[in-house]
Amino acid sequence: MAEELKLFRTWSSVFALRIVWALKIKGVEYETIFEDLSNKSPSLLQYNPVHKKVPVLVHNGKPIAESLVILEYIDETWRETPLLPEDPYERAMARFWAKFGDDKVLTSIFWGVFLKEGKEQEEAMVEAMEHLQFLEDELKGKTFFGGERIGFVDLALGWLANMISIFEEVAGLKMVDEDKFPLLAAWMQEFADSPIIKDNWPPRDKLIAKFQALRDAKLAAAASK
């Protein structure tokens, strides 16, 4: 029976990009459905009634939601080129770093530094630098977080490789200084240039416009309180 695989995504969602990358690594064919989140399709609402978000992967009619859950599903279903290590301890470490990325790094950099200004931004910057230092330390002796090749953690943190420069340009400040974080900066470059990854970045000018608008709106809302 032919596999039917669909990915619901938006043009810019970093979470959906994880799935695009994973499926590319596994060499799996699929159909893409681009969603407009201001006008969600009945299919999306049917496949992800709980969160109503992207990405959603639908495999032979069965939906899976939440990007890290989807990544593990992909890894368990298509077993070649594994994303997670075999050893249970190493797997636990990989899951830990992916969660750290989403819970802490994304929060401090995006919600803290990027969407704020003044004192709040300064405080968030201190936190963000601490988080980035943990990532820097984790890269010691490795090319990728996954070791010699791209793995689960690299896909989870991959948004840094593209979005940091967008945030830096829009917010007008440096977040990942190559002198302070040489390994992280090198990883970002290595990841962004990987054949699997580099053809899938959303258009830079569109991203700049989108995030500029987002930041302006957030700061205006905060100022009017």
Place this chain on the structure above:
Amino acid sequence: MADEIILLDFWPSMFGMKVRIALAEKGLKYEYRDEDLFNKGPLLLEMNPIHKKIPVLIHNGKPICESQIIVQYIDEVWKDKSPLLPSDPYHRAQARFWADYIDKKLHLLGQRLWRTKGEEQEANKEYIECLKLLEGELGDKPYFGGENFGFVDVNLMPYFSWLYVFEIAANFSIEAECPKLITWAKRCMEKESVSTSLPDRQKLYDFFLQLKKWHGIE
């Protein structure tokens, strides 16, 4: 060589309870250490330098942090006894999805029940809706895991030990709204792995009153 397992925990913690249940399900012997969260010990700070939080499982000297990650680790290492995650990738994904939902939504809403003044009605309503969604997911199955107690059951039961506290604090009753969940919780409590891992209700309630004082809430 015998496994050396240490659990750094804090007895009222819902996250710690998940790990205790998982360890009990696997029939594992371990050393339990209750941490003083106002005066964190050197082992905790060494084993979880990034978050400095409990629970931390230390297996033969190697630390694993974050309760859901610990439970999965336990399930993968001691895979021959009482598997918590199903074997089929789709069902595993569903289990992980619901565990994630419980951690994200239920936990946050539970905090809102007693920490926010003036929003109690709204918080109660949202919490019940959350539980109803979970009740829908349970359906007519004896456990979220199907015939057997599983990953989602492990993740949700600790919230039920706190539910008694929430019901009093927020003045609402789950039994009327989600009777199937109450039946499920009672079924789970009949398991020794669960009943021995969860704290006594009264003790938890007394702790809760202390917690409110610390947070300056009447």
